[in-house]
Amino acid sequence: MKLRIKFLSALLFFLPAMLFATGEIYQPVAISPPAVPREFRGAWIAVVASNQDWPSQPGLPVAQQKAELISLLDRAAQLHFNAVILQVRPSCDALYASPIEPWSERLTGTMGVAPQPFYDPLAFAIQEAHKRGLELHAWFNPFRALHPLSKSIVAPNHVTKTHPEWVRDYDGKYWLDPGEPAVREYVLRVVMDVVRRYDVDGVTFDDYFYPYPVKNALGRKLDYPDDASWQKYGLRSGMPRDDWRRQNVNQFVQSVYQSIKGAKPWVKFGISPFGIWRPGVAPGINPKALDAYASLYADSRLWLASGWLDYFAPQLYWPVDSPQQGFPVLLNWWAAQNVKGRHLWPGLNDANIGKEWEPEEIARQMDTTRRQSAGGEIHFHLRDVLEKPALANIVRAEYLQPALVPASPWLNPFSPGKPRISITPTGSNLVVRWATATNEILESWVLQFRGTNNNWTTQILPANQTGCIFARSAPDVISISAVNRYGNISPPVAVQKTAPPPPQPTWTPPPSPPQKPAPRIRHMGKTTLYD
Numbered sequence: 001m002k003l004r005i006k007f008l009s010a011l012l013f014f015l016p017a018m019l020f021a022t023g024e025i026y027q028p029v030a031i032s033p034p035a036v037p038r039e040f041r042g043a044w045i046a047v048v049a050s051n052q053d054w055p056s057q058p059g060l061p062v063a064q065q066k067a068e069l070i071s072l073l074d075r076a077a078q079l080h081f082n083a084v085i086l087q088v089r090p091s092c093d094a095l096y097a098s099p100i101e102p103w104s105e106r107l108t109g110t111m112g113v114a115p116q117p118f119y120d121p122l123a124f125a126i127q128e129a130h131k132r133g134l135e136l137h138a139w140f141n142p143f144r145a146l147h148p149l150s151k152s153i154v155a156p157n158h159v160t161k162t163h164p165e166w167v168r169d170y171d172g173k174y175w176l177d178p179g180e181p182a183v184r185e186y187v188l189r190v191v192m193d194v195v196r197r198y199d200v201d202g203v204t205f206d207d208y209f210y211p212y213p214v215k216n217a218l219g220r221k222l223d224y225p226d227d228a229s230w231q232k233y234g235l236r237s238g239m240p241r242d243d244w245r246r247q248n249v250n251q252f253v254q255s256v257y258q259s260i261k262g263a264k265p266w267v268k269f270g271i272s273p274f275g276i277w278r279p280g281v282a283p284g285i286n287p288k289a290l291d292a293y294a295s296l297y298a299d300s301r302l303w304l305a306s307g308w309l310d311y312f313a314p315q316l317y318w319p320v321d322s323p324q325q326g327f328p329v330l331l332n333w334w335a336a337q338n339v340k341g342r343h344l345w346p347g348l349n350d351a352n353i354g355k356e357w358e359p360e361e362i363a364r365q366m367d368t369t370r371r372q373s374a375g376g377e378i379h380f381h382l383r384d385v386l387e388k389p390a391l392a393n394i395v396r397a398e399y400l401q402p403a404l405v406p407a408s409p410w411l412n413p414f415s416p417g418k419p420r421i422s423i424t425p426t427g428s429n430l431v432v433r434w435a436t437a438t439n440e441i442l443e444s445w446v447l448q449f450r451g452t453n454n455n456w457t458t459q460i461l462p463a464n465q466t467g468c469i470f471a472r473s474a475p476d477v478i479s480i481s482a483v484n485r486y487g488n489i490s491p492p493v494a495v496q497k498t499a500p501p502p503p504q505p506t507w508t509p510p511p512s513p514p515q516k517p518a519p520r521i522r523h524m525g526k527t528t529l530y531d
Helices: 062-078 121-131 181-197 227-237 241-263 300-306 327-337 360-371 382-387 389-398
Strands: 003-005 025-028 040-045 083-089 135-140 144-146 167-170 173-176 202-205 268-271 376-379 420-426 429-435 442-450 456-462 467-471 477-484 493-498 521-524 527-530
Touching: 040 135, 040 382, 062 083, 062 121, 062 382, 083 121, 083 202, 121 135, 135 181, 173 181, 181 202, 181 241, 202 241, 227 241, 241 268, 241 300, 300 327, 327 360, 360 376, 360 389, 376 382, 382 389, 420 477, 420 493, 429 477
Parallel strands: 040 083, 040 376, 083 135, 135 202, 202 268
Antiparallel strands: 003 467, 025 493, 144 173, 167 173, 420 429, 429 467, 442 456, 442 477, 477 493, 521 527
16 A cells, blocks of 8 residues: 655544545544554764764855755654754854854854855754654753864854853863853853754753863873862862762753753753763672763762653663673663653664674664663764664664654653544545644654555654545555654544445335326306316
8 A cells, every 4th residue: 555645734624424436435433553662763963073974074065064964864764763863062162043152163164154055054954854753852062162173263252262261171172160150051041042942852961071081191180170160169068079060060950951841841851971870880880980970070870860851861882791881781770770760762882883893783782772671772873874784774674663752751641632634535546634633732643554454554744744645545444643742642533444335225105096087177158067
C-alpha cells in the first residue's frame, strides 16, 4: 500500500459515516492500534572546528549552509532519529540573531558578522527539523569564553571585551568565572533569551563547567585562577574553596531549570556530563579515573537526584567490556542514582569508530541501553553516523521502526483530547484529514493504518501535517492520535472500512381491480338520462 503525504490544514469535522468511491463506507470503530515505541534517538550537531558537523567550514555561502543542514536533517530523519542537539553557543558567541552576544565566526569566518543574505540559522534549523518530525535542542557551552581554535578578531561586543573582569585565563584559554554571581546571571539571561524567542524543544549543556584540569611543566595541577571571586564571595560563604566552586555550579544549574520551567514548562533541560561521577565509586570503576566532582566541580549526581533536569546523558565513552569503566556498569550505577525518575539517555562515542572501536561496539551499547531500560541514547556526533557506512547500517537496523520521544509526566501528565477525522474520496484516491478537538499546541501526530493483510503501519508526522492521501488502495482501518509538547499521546480515533448495507426492499402496492365505467350523463331539457 502506497501512502502519499500532503500538508492539509483546514478545520475538519468528524463524520459518522464516510462513503468511499467503491461504495464502501468508513465508520467509527473501537480498535486500539499497536503501541508506538518510545525511545530518545538523539545526535549532536557540533559546530566547533575540532569535530564539526555543520557548517563544513566557515564563510560558506548562505545557500550552501542551508543545503548542508537540510542534508543532515534529511538523513537523520531517514535513519529514524527523532532529535538533534545543535550547538548554538560554543564560546560566548551565537549561531542565531542574539541581542546579547556577537555572531559566531563559524558562520562567516568573522566574529560579529551576520550571514548575508541574512538568515537566522537557529530559526531555520528549528523550522526544518520540525518539518521532519525531529526535536531540536539548543546546546550551550555556558562558561567557555573563547574557543582555543578561534581564528577571528574578537568582536567589540564579545564578553571578553565588555566585561574583562569576569574572564579568567587558564593555561592560555579564556573562561567566564562561575564564582562571579554576575556571570551566572549573564549566562542565564543568554539561555532564557533563546528559550523565550525560539521554539526549541530542549536546552542542553555538555561536560564543561569549570575547565578540565591541566598540569604545569613540573606535572602539578594548575589551580583555576579565581582568587578575585574567592576573595569577594567565597571566603564569606564559610565553605571550603572546592565546595564553594561546586555550589556556584549547583546554583547555576538549579536556576536554569527553574527559569525554563517558569517560561515554557514543556522545554526539556538536559545535561551531558563526564560519565564518571567520582573514581572508584561504582564497583569496578577505575580508582584513578578523572574526578569530575573534584576537578570540574560538577556534582552531577546531585543534579540528577534533585530533579534539576529533565534528561541526563552521561558521556559513557568506554566499551561494553572495558575492565575498569565498562559501559553497562556505569549505566547501571547512574540508573540507581535516578531517584526522581528523570530520563536517562547515555551519550555514545560514535566518533571512536574507526579509531579504537569497530562499529559493532555501538550496536552492543544500544542493545545494553535497551536491556537496562534507559529509554534512548545520544550519538556523538551526527556526521560520524552518516559518513561511516557500517555504523549507519547498524543504526538503521537498530532504529528500524519510528519511535516517539518518551513522555515527561513530571512536567505534565495529561494527554490531549481525541482528534477528529474526516475521509473524502476523490476519484481513485482517499483523502484523510484530521484536527485537534482543542486548541492545545501539539508536537506530532501518530498515523496508523491496517491493510487487509492485518499488518499495521505507523507514521509519526509533524504537528503541521494534518492530512494524507491513500492512492489507488485504501486501508481497512485508519487511526490518528495526537502527541502534545510533553510527549503525552491522546486516545486514538479510528475508522474502519465496511461494506455498504444491502439494499432494503421497497413496498409496491398491488394493482387495483378493474373498475366499472361510470355511466355517461346526458341532459335533455329538465330530464336527466343515464346511459
